[in-house]
Amino acid sequence: MGLLNFFRGKKENTAKLAKERLQIIIAHERAQNRPSHEFLPKLEKELLDVIRRYVQIGDDAVKVKLDRDGDVDVLELNIVLPDQVAKE
Amino acid sequence: MSKILVITSGKGGVGKTTTSASIATGLAQRGHKVAVIDFDVGLRNLDLIMGVERRVVYDFVNVVQGEANLTQALIKDKRIGNLYVLAASQTKDKDALTEEGVKKVLDGLKDDGFDFIVCDSPAGIEKGAQLAMYFADEAIVVSNPEVSSVRDADRMLGLLASKSYRAVNNMPSIKQHLLVTRYAPARAEAGEMMSIEDMMEILAVPLLGVIPESPAVLNASNSGQPVILDQESDAGQAYADAIARLLGEERPLRFLTVEKKGFFSRLFGN
Numbered sequence: 001m002g003l004l005n006f007f008r009g010k011k012e013n014t015a016k017l018a019k020e021r022l023q024i025i026i027a028h029e030r031a032q033n034r035p036s037h038e039f040l041p042k043l044e045k046e047l048l049d050v051i052r053r054y055v056q057i058g059d060d061a062v063k064v065k066l067d068r069d070g071d072v073d074v075l076e077l078n079i080v081l082p083d084q085v086a087k088e
Numbered sequence: 089m090s091k092i093l094v095i096t097s098g099k100g101g102v103g104k105t106t107t108s109a110s111i112a113t114g115l116a117q118r119g120h121k122v123a124v125i126d127f128d129v130g131l132r133n134l135d136l137i138m139g140v141e142r143r144v145v146y147d148f149v150n151v152v153q154g155e156a157n158l159t160q161a162l163i164k165d166k167r168i169g170n171l172y173v174l175a176a177s178q179t180k181d182k183d184a185l186t187e188e189g190v191k192k193v194l195d196g197l198k199d200d201g202f203d204f205i206v207c208d209s210p211a212g213i214e215k216g217a218q219l220a221m222y223f224a225d226e227a228i229v230v231s232n233p234e235v236s237s238v239r240d241a242d243r244m245l246g247l248l249a250s251k252s253y254r255a256v257n258n259m260p261s262i263k264q265h266l267l268v269t270r271y272a273p274a275r276a277e278a279g280e281m282m283s284i285e286d287m288m289e290i291l292a293v294p295l296l297g298v299i300p301e302s303p304a305v306l307n308a309s310n311s312g313q314p315v316i317l318d319q320e321s322d323a324g325q326a327y328a329d330a331i332a333r334l335l336g337e338e339r340p341l342r343f344l345t346v347e348k349k350g351f352f353s354r355l356f357g358n
Contacts, residue, residue, distance in 0.1 A: 013279035014279065014280055015276065015279045015280060015281055015282045015283065015286065016279065018234075018235050018282050018286075019282055019286045019289075019290065021235065022235055022238055022239060022290050023290060025239060026238075026239060026242050026290060029239075029242070029243065030242070030246065033243070033246050
């Protein structure tokens with residue numbers, strides 16, 4: 001393979017790979033660490049309290065997620081209700 | 089008016105202490121009164137890089153805890169007037185530093201008329217690193233052209249923007265600078281190392297300078313002479329350029345391209 005690579009010239013460009021990997025992970029981590037995320041646990045707890053006035057749900061029944069899609073922030077709420085309530 | 093400058097990176101081993109020593113020395117060479125403080129309590133090393141390790145009597149923590157005053161703890165550099173080193177404690181626990189304690193020392197230095205206070209941050213994002221950057225006016229984030237270093241630098245930039253005194257009190261934010269160290273132009277040209285353009289595109293922070301990978305850096309630390317004092321060397325000259333830019337002067341970037349060896353230098357070696 002040494003000889004073949006020698007005639008092909010260039011080796012694989014790992015710098016380009018490094019840059020691409022960094023751009024992806026850093027964009028993700030910047031989104032995670034944005035200060036706006038700090039209110040999420042409180043929002044989750046308050047939603048849980050409000051829903052519990054009407055339906056008994058477990059501590060982990062409310063999931064709140066903030067994502068970024070291009071220029072738009074997407075707030076995703078996922079609330080799991082117990083079976084019997086869902087049937088009514 | 090004193091300016092507090094933090095040298096930070098997140099990742100260890102990228103050249104924070106080397107940079108702190110050279111930036112502090114370079115500013116003092118330009119006639120400014122400078123103090124450089126080692127915030128790495130328990131693992132001090134700035135004293136060695138500055139070549140003052142045998143003259144440490146009192147340290148940063150002694151001053152914070154009132155066991156010594158600033159005049160006793162500041163080590164005056166013998167090469168350059170107006171340059172003082174405040175060593176970290178080697179024995180105390182890293183919890184010995186507190187926000188109030190650090191503020192007291194910084195205020196004391198301001199009262200003593202220091203123009204620049206250079207804070208050499210420990211690695212990581214724990215308390216020592218947080219305190220080193222907390223009161224900063226400007227920050228130099230040091231990064232190698234390597235993935236883990238760049239990622240940590242970005243994390244650090246985020247913390248500078250959100251967890252500092254300036255950020256918490258809604259003041260104008262810390263002025264951020266990027267300093268790339270251990271840059272190897274030949275490897276960047278061969279596509280084996282991220283280029284300066286790549287790093288700037290990812291981190292999006294103004295570039296203060298590029299320090300080339302250089303044997304002069306190890307020689308300097310071996311002998312306890314900040315590398316900026318070696319003006320024969322590429323690294324020393326690159327630090328001098330960075331100082332000029334820090335002071336608002338325009339300097340073109342150097343040492344970014346591979347030096348083409350001429351026929352004679354190839355023949356006779358260097």
